[in-house]
Amino acid sequence: MTEEPIEAVYRVRAPAAAIRARVEALLLEQTVELPREALRSAFALEHMVGSVLSTEEEGPGCYRVTLAQPALSAAGDPAQLLNVLFGNCSLQPEIELLDVRVPAGLAAAMGGPRFGISGMRKVADVHGRALTASVLKPVGLSVAESASLCGTLAASGLDIVKDDHGLADHPFCPFAERVRACLEATERAAQGTGRRTIYVPNLTGSPRTVISQARLAGELGARAVMVSPMVIGLPLLHELAGGLGMPILAHPALGGSLRIAPSALLGKLFPLYGADAVIYPNFGGRFSYDRAECAAIARALRSPDSAIAPAFPAPAGGMRVENVRDVLGFYGADTLLLVGGSLLGAPDGATLLSRCRRFVEEAHSFPYPP
Amino acid sequence: MTEEPIEAVYRVRAPAAAIRARVEALLLEQTVELPREALRSAFALEHMVGSVLSTEEEGPGCYRVTLAQPALSAAGDPAQLLNVLFGNCSLQPEIELLDVRVPAGLAAAMGGPRFGISGMRKVADVHGRALTASVLKPVGLSVAESASLCGTLAASGLDIVKDDHGLADHPFCPFAERVRACLEATERAAQGTGRRTIYVPNLTGSPRTVISQARLAGELGARAVMVSPMVIGLPLLHELAGGLGMPILAHPALGGSLRIAPSALLGKLFPLYGADAVIYPNFGGRFSYDRAECAAIARALRSPDSAIAPAFPAPAGGMRVENVRDVLGFYGADTLLLVGGSLLGAPDGATLLSRCRRFVEEAHSFPYPP
Numbered sequence: 138m139t140e141e142p143i144e145a146v147y148r149v150r151a152p153a154a155a156i157r158a159r160v161e162a163l164l165l166e167q168t169v170e171l172p173r174e175a176l177r178s179a180f181a182l183e184h185m186v187g188s189v190l191s192t193e194e195e196g197p198g199c200y201r202v203t204l205a206q207p208a209l210s211a212a213g214d215p216a217q218l219l220n221v222l223f224g225n226c227s228l229q230p231e232i233e234l235l236d237v238r239v240p241a242g243l244a245a246a247m248g249g250p251r252f253g254i255s256g257m258r259k260v261a262d263v264h265g266r267a268l269t270a271s272v273l274k275p276v277g278l279s280v281a282e283s284a285s286l287c288g289t290l291a292a293s294g295l296d297i298v299k300d301d302h303g304l305a306d307h308p309f310c311p312f313a314e315r316v317r318a319c320l321e322a323t324e325r326a327a328q329g330t331g332r333r334t335i336y337v338p339n340l341t342g343s344p345r346t347v348i349s350q351a352r353l354a355g356e357l358g359a360r361a362v363m364v365s366p367m368v369i370g371l372p373l374l375h376e377l378a379g380g381l382g383m384p385i386l387a388h389p390a391l392g393g394s395l396r397i398a399p400s401a402l403l404g405k406l407f408p409l410y411g412a413d414a415v416i417y418p419n420f421g422g423r424f425s426y427d428r429a430e431c432a433a434i435a436r437a438l439r440s441p442d443s444a445i446a447p448a449f450p451a452p453a454g455g456m457r458v459e460n461v462r463d464v465l466g467f468y469g470a471d472t473l474l475l476v477g478g479s480l481l482g483a484p485d486g487a488t489l490l491s492r493c494r495r496f497v498e499e500a501h502s503f504p505y506p507p
Numbered sequence: 508m509t510e511e512p513i514e515a516v517y518r519v520r521a522p523a524a525a526i527r528a529r530v531e532a533l534l535l536e537q538t539v540e541l542p543r544e545a546l547r548s549a550f551a552l553e554h555m556v557g558s559v560l561s562t563e564e565e566g567p568g569c570y571r572v573t574l575a576q577p578a579l580s581a582a583g584d585p586a587q588l589l590n591v592l593f594g595n596c597s598l599q600p601e602i603e604l605l606d607v608r609v610p611a612g613l614a615a616a617m618g619g620p621r622f623g624i625s626g627m628r629k630v631a632d633v634h635g636r637a638l639t640a641s642v643l644k645p646v647g648l649s650v651a652e653s654a655s656l657c658g659t660l661a662a663s664g665l666d667i668v669k670d671d672h673g674l675a676d677h678p679f680c681p682f683a684e685r686v687r688a689c690l691e692a693t694e695r696a697a698q699g700t701g702r703r704t705i706y707v708p709n710l711t712g713s714p715r716t717v718i719s720q721a722r723l724a725g726e727l728g729a730r731a732v733m734v735s736p737m738v739i740g741l742p743l744l745h746e747l748a749g750g751l752g753m754p755i756l757a758h759p760a761l762g763g764s765l766r767i768a769p770s771a772l773l774g775k776l777f778p779l780y781g782a783d784a785v786i787y788p789n790f791g792g793r794f795s796y797d798r799a800e801c802a803a804i805a806r807a808l809r810s811p812d813s814a815i816a817p818a819f820p821a822p823a824g825g826m827r828v829e830n831v832r833d834v835l836g837f838y839g840a841d842t843l844l845l846v847g848g849s850l851l852g853a854p855d856g857a858t859l860l861s862r863c864r865r866f867v868e869e870a871h872s873f874p875y876p877p
Contacts, residue, residue, distance in 0.1 A: 162793070168645075168646055169645030169646055170644050170671060170673060171645045171852070174852070175645075175848065176645055178645060178648055180649065181645045184647060184679075209679075212678070215712065216712050217673065220673050220738060221673070224672065224738065227760065227761050227762065229793075230763075230795050274540050275538075275539035275546055275548060276540065276555055277546075277551025278550075302595075303590050303591070303594065305581075305584040305587035307582045341584060342587070344714030344718075345714075368589045368590060369586050370738075370742065370743055372712060372743075373743070390590055390598075391589055391594055393598030393599070393600075394597040394600075394765045394766035396764035418598055425598065425599060478540075482541070
């Protein structure tokens, strides 16, 4: 009764005459890390060595290779899974990780999104339309300024206002005071709007700090948090999701430079490790993903091929009040729309409020299901 | 009394006509994340916005750009420092991080190697020559097989025997039993050799698991541990180093694919976060670094430009018994030589023992200082 294998898809660049040997080396590198002839352990040969499922030529000297690795090699461990997928071969520039599929047992051990799309909709009490979000920035605002901005954004009817991912426990805007003040600001705004915007604090630091920030955020009444999994470490996202009891938004900082396809890293691994919504650079913004990449990320999040819950795509950037409906036409309404700079560039609070209201109206009026 | 800034050096690809604007955008992206004209906070403008120290043309459309970012932006936080250096701009393929210099205050907050070269020499009681090390692999060995291999390697007189980085708490070789058995194997070998080889367990998993493995390893008598900082998260390395009381070897898994120069990631950031010895792919092996890159990593580790202790370069791969002295000729004797596959490919235990003894003899006979 062996568990189904982990499937990993790579792009491998090698001359045709060498591809067979290159793929064999890749297969062994990720688990036993010795050539087959040096394996004198029968157990290792039988249970740790995977197999090559397919090698397809994509172009001259460029192959799409699918490996099956024993689920046992990952030991149900969120760190070791990364080693099996892209540990040592990350050091080999001719290798890219394109796709990942984990078997049901490992997916269950990893946990996946604990809230996902349906759980986040319940927490936000938003059904039948896209979620709208904006962000507290620039870093450098005081607690009072952050809370004031948070209050204005909440008053516009946004569903979510999140910290910038670069907001840490800075001395000019300490975490505990900021979270308390921003939650109060959303309470006050709710008296006008009739619905309480979810303020999402950014958790960052060493694991000890992140865990204690999470606890404090919960005690103060936060209903969701954000982390940057590549900055704090994917295994900490996994640990956090296991005991948090509220949705986690994941930010892609530090994650873009890996030779891992964004649809695999952001679309598959982030939710596998517990993200309920995944922020990624939308097409048309100041980052580099094109429409096809963005569509692939959204598809992977909403239709997981492992036994985990669907997660929200949260495209950010490249959005203005004027094109919200076009963006929703592209993604459909099971989307968390994150608009930052194009709103926050407003010259004053009144303009900011009216811009945000228009953004919210545009998003609310988009038909669902699309 | 403002602290000295963090200096970050990037390669930026942009047309000459656009480079000025591109560098301004990079400068702001990493801290305030809004265009200058949208910054309505005087504090943010004055204290969060860094400056461009230099922009040098390396070639057509390719520039070496040095930025000074306010130390305050990192908040003395090991996660937030990564954001300031390479958070959002990791998502922009035209940007590479080439070098990093942190001011003394931030270096002190980060801690650096707690043992470094001199502390590791004391722990190993090795002075006046290079340290020698090998590895327990393949993954798939049982506890008894691991301990037996560890005993053979220790009997050859190696200073260090470490776990493979892919060894987790696998059911066929559980962490606690493995560590206990391997430490006992080094004890037994010491009765023959007169000196006790340091067995280095690999810590991996979520932060909670890693911290509990570290505690257990210490209780069982381990004198050093290994982690893969990019797999478990650099901030966890920082947390671990703060309270561990023994040297930490750092493995580069998952770190190779970042658009960060290896000399910056492995040579500067790993020790800044607390690594006492840094393993990296040696030239001539199955990985991609060339001699110049390897020399730059070793130089950065041994001669830190921030106020932290020097750390051991631990080149791995591309080494055989026959070229140990050449490798030491290249690096000098303040080196931790890690030889794996070329020893472990031995057809039997007797051959393995004699090969390891030759490796040890070659390393011991290299003159110091070179």
